[in-house]
Amino acid sequence: MIDSGLKDRIFNILINCQISTYTSLYAPNEAVIPISNILSLLGDGTKYSVRKCLKSLMQDGVICYKSMGCPAVVSYGEIPELVYDAAPPINGYTLTKKGYQTPEWKNAYKEWEKSMEEWATN
Secondary structure, three states: OOOHHHHHHHHHHHHHHHHHHHHOOOOOOOOOEOHHHHHHHHOOOOHHHHHHHHHHHHHHOOEEEEEEOOOHHHHOOOOHHHHOOOOOOEEEEEEOHHHHOOHHHHHHHHHHHHHHHHHHHO
């Protein structure tokens, strides 16, 4: 049985990580969060229970598993200048288009917009 409270907390972590990519000029287009980071941000829960919740969220279609890293051109060394800056890929979870249409995302985005407006006026 899946703990719905834990599932909601995990989804909120993924939403907050995605919103935090908007606050940095150097952040990627989307946040890809490994399960180890989700576990550390939760502070409690087992890897098994988190994996069950992630699987349920994937079945709901609001998240997907993704690998984000350097392009093959860099990793194969075809552009020697870029090899030094290449990093290993990050494998984790990110929101899908359906995830961006959820009420949780819309509320979090509205709060973020409001905080940015307040910041800009101060």
